[in-house]
Amino acid sequence: MIRYALRCDADHGFEAWFGTSADYDDQAARGLVECPVCGSRAIGKQIMAPAVAGTRKSGTAPDPARLQGMMMQMAREVRSHVEQNFDYVGDAFAREARDIHEGRSEKREIYGEATPAEVRKLKEDGVPCAPLPPPPPDPAKLN
Incomplete structure (x- = not known):
């Protein structure tokens, strides 16, 4: 503009x-x-001065190691929340998600495993699903 x-x-x-x-x-x-x-x-x-954004640096650059640690902690918290509050349905995830979506099973939050083909079909059919973050490595075991 x-x-x-x-x-x-x-x-x-x-x-x-x-x-x-x-x-x-x-x-x-x-x-x-x-x-x-x-x-x-x-x-x-009319003559006017251009509005040019400055190039002054504000603060210091973020520490990549700190940002990585924050992201890993967030992934751990998301996964922990899901594991504590959702029903685990194992490899029946695709079938159960479809049944819930279509009203054949009680509405509840679930998690489990599905193949890439099953996930693709769920998305094509409008069944909401998202991957769960993998368990991050234990911070004590990182090099």
Whole structure:
């Protein structure tokens, strides 16, 4: 997006936003840009300073090891929550998820195993499912 400071031939100043500078040129040439005060279509651009984002660094760069540790902890917490609060259905996951979705089984949260082909078919049929994060390695065993 680009913002232009514009002025009509009656000396009314205003601003307008355009997708690109070519969009402004095209719309102005077709008489689509008009003054909001008087309706004049004789519009010209005013001189204005560009709004350029600075390159100052804010703070320090994130520590990759710390970020990795945070992500692993979050994955552990998600997995733990699912294991503690959802019903484990083993390799019957695809069948049970479909039965719940179609109302043939009681509505409840489940987890289990499914083949890639079973997951693909569930998604094609609109049955909501998502992979569970794998158990992260034990932090004490990381090198």
